[in-house]
Structure formats: C-alpha cells, structure tokens
Amino acid sequence: MARWGMAIDLDRCTGCQACVVACKQENNVPFSTPAQAEKGRQISWIYIQTEIEGEYPNVKVRFRPMLCQHCDRPPCTFVCPTSATYKNEEGIVAQIYPRCIGCRYCANACPYSVKYFNYDEPHWPKQLEASLNHDVSVRYGGVIEKCTFCSHRLTKAREQADAEGREFRDDDYQPACVQSCPAHAMVFGDLDNPHGTVAAWSESPRAERLLEDLGTKPKVMYLKGGA
Amino acid sequence: MRAVRNLLGWIVWALLVAGATLAIGVIWFPQLPVRQPLAFNHAKHKKMACVVCHRGVETGAWATIPDMNTCLNCHAAPPVKDATAIAIWSAAAMAKHIAWQRINRIPDHVYFSHRRHVDLARLDCASCHGDMADRTTPPAHPLTRISMNNCLDCHRQQSASTDCARCHK
C-alpha cells in the first residue's frame, strides 16, 4: 500500500494562494462571513501562513502553505471518541462527517491547528452552488472538517486505472493544491517509493518537518526558503 | 388519584407505541412513495440487459434513467394493438422529456460508482436493485433495503475495501 505524503519548496512558494482557491473549489469548503472571520472561525483547509522577519526597511515575508500534515502518529485520531477521524492504511488521516459528533477534541489535540469546526451551516452565493463538486459531500453545521489529500481523487483514479486494465501508478493522483500551484512548489506522491519525487525532495538538506519533537511524524516536508 | 396514574400510564404506553411505529416506519421506508409519470412495464422489456437503457452502469458512477431518445431508438411509431401501450404512448407523446422520479437514493456523504460494481466487479443488477425485471409497473419504494450494513456484508465476503474513506466523501 502506498504511504501518501507531500513536499513543499518554500523557496518557490510565492504566496499566490492558488492552492487555497483550488482546495476550496475542489472540496466544497463553505464561504466565511466577516462576522465569522472576526471570531477566527473561517475555514481554509490549506492557507498561507505568513512569517514576517526583520524591521523596516529590511522586512522579509516568508510564506508557508499550512495544511493537515497527515501525521503517522496523529494526535487527533487518538482522542476521537467515535472514530470519525482515523488514519487509513495508506497514511491518509480521513474525516468521516456522519460519524462526527462535534465534540472538537481532535481540533484541540491537533498541534498544527488544522482541524476546522463548522460553527454555522455552510453557505455559498447562489450562483456558485452550481459549481459544487459532486465527488465531495457538503458538510453541515456541527462537524469537523480538514484536508483529506483529496482522497476522492484517489478513489476515482484507482477506478479509472482498473477500468483501463492497467496498474495504478502513484502519479495518477494528486490533490487539487498540488495540481494548481503555478510555481511548481508542491510535489505529492508515495513516500515509500524510493524513485519518487517526494522521496528525492525529502533528502534535500533544506528539508524539515514541523514540530517534529512532538512525535507526530508529519508527512508534509517543507524545504526551507533561501536567505 | 390512582385513576389519574392509570390513565397517565396508558397515555405513556400509547405514545410509546405510536412513536415506535413512526420510528420503524421511517427507518424501514425512508422515502415517501414515489409516483412515476408513466407506468413503464419492465417485464415486457425483460429480455434486454439493463445496460441497454441504463447506459451509465458500465461507464460512470450513476446508472442514469433513459431519456426519450433511447426509447425512440426502437419505438418508431405508436403501437397499434395493445390498449395499455397505446395509452402510455399517448401520455408520453406530448412531453419533450419524461420526468422520471429517482427512487434509489443514497445519502450525499456516500460515493458509489456503478462502473466499479457492474463493469469491474461484475455484479448482477438484481443483487442490489431486486427483481425489477419482473415488475409490470414501477414500484413506489426501492425493492431492497440499501443500507451500509448490507454493503459492508458483501464487501467483507468479497474482500473488497472496508476503508471508510473509500466510500464516504
């Protein structure tokens, strides 16, 4: 079985937010109102974390796309009382909405704060309802949601490969964010594939993982930006 | 005092029975009865494979219900002998398309692909949809109970994936 992971080169990331938009479009992420944003309740499965260094006039801004790290030891799954979130055999930490009771223990447990709770019923402008993705469910108020590495794309890619009578290769599938990045800053693939790009990027001296000392074993590799 | 307590007891019991009947009714028949605009007779068309009209089963996620053009492929002109057929033709003739009502539904949070099950796993349609081929009129309710337990029973028997994320989108 594959073990899906991602590598992001922060030197290439321009903070353009194409990944943010692509993710929201692909996964039916609800719109946020200004009132919700004020309470810090906006939902973005992937967002650009900005880090400002230095003082004027020597200011530098660094961009870091922040998404679910799909840890190999995910704290969120350890605390879920209903197994609504769990790690499947391919390493994807899945979120099953009908099982979620909205207790938010997982959101508390996540050290990266990438689990989002639907405080309100989702809504979109009327004109955008036609663009909802049929392959992803529309969540309702009271459940947690988070990045799924677009696992619906994985299911469809596997079926397509089976229908065409060929072996499924790990480059048959990539999440929407990776697909949309114009700077080619993100790569996605099977971490256990020694010839894959993700494995190659992970061996870079610039590669680091976030909050590694917590023992979560995140599967998103960040390649540190330059000077 | 005792009379009031007795009455209360009976009321509680009656409410419980009523509530339970409602609950069972809703669980066993989760849909209101469906009325189709035309009394299509599946039994007359039984010799054909389901896929001839329900074209989506081998190529896509949804089986699809045939449109007027599919019917017109064989039915060139109005029937002349069978009175029921003539009545159905007259009813359909005026409409540009027939507003078939969907009867087999799955919740929004479930992903089900007909191609995976019919083309790749080679399941027979009757396994999940019951004996539709023998029906002379459209049913008001699904003919079998399509539930997660039933899906999982078969998945376990056939060693198909039971990973939640495979089917829950």
Add this chain to the structure above:
Amino acid sequence: MHWLLVITCTLLLVIGCGPNGGSPLPATRAQVKRPAPPADPVQFGRQVFEKCGCVMCHGADGKSGIANPNAKTKDIVPPLTYVAEGYLPAELKQFIRRGQPNIDKMNPNGPTPPFKMPSYGAWISDVELDALQKYLFSLMPKGEKEAF
C-alpha cells in the same frame, strides 16, 4: 401496568436488532456475479445478441420476430436465420451500426409499423460487433451452404 411497557420495549428491541434492521424488504444479496465473456466468439456473440436487446424483437436465436403490424416483412420483425446468405460480414456490421429507421409498410395507407431497427452506432464496441456477426452467421441451419 409497567410490564406492558417492558414487553413493548423488548419487542421493539428484538425487531430492531433483527437481521437487515428487521426490515421487511429483502436485503441486497450481492453474491450473484455475471460470468466473464466467453472466449469463443460465437458464444460471446450470442451473449451480445441477448445483452443488446436483439433477442427482444428477433426472438431467441433469431428464429421468430415479434409482431410488427403493417410491416412489409409479413407483419413481423424479420427472423435472422438466413442473414449469412443475404449479407457479407462487413455489410452486416454496417447494417447493425446504421439501423433501419424507416420500415417499409405492407399497406402504404396503413399505420406506421411500431418498431424499427435501432442504429447501434455507439452502443456496441468493435469487439462485440465482430462477435455478433460471427454468431449471426452461425445461425444458418447445418448442411445449407451460403448462396454466395
């Protein structure tokens, strides 16, 4: 009094915990599998004949067609036993793909025959069409040679 309540609750529990949620509708019974297509093209062709609905109008083994009132072909959908005599393989395949939208009338003033031969164009793949043609040619009764 309260034992009536207990009995009702137990009954409901037993019904609910029953197989298939106690529902009177049959459970799905997905053990029935369709067989894989046979290797022999004539056998496969027969399956295609049944699957694509040809059998509905032309009858089992193309022996006798259903009634098609006022059709020139003697008021019935024509049987297919002798197609090997009337068509070359390529002609037959082309005919199946094209279909016959206009059926000649026996009585020009009478009603249009209700059934026509559909155009199988995109409905049938090349492999299936080839097998179907071989099957149809095999319907010739044994011992009779083709006229060509």
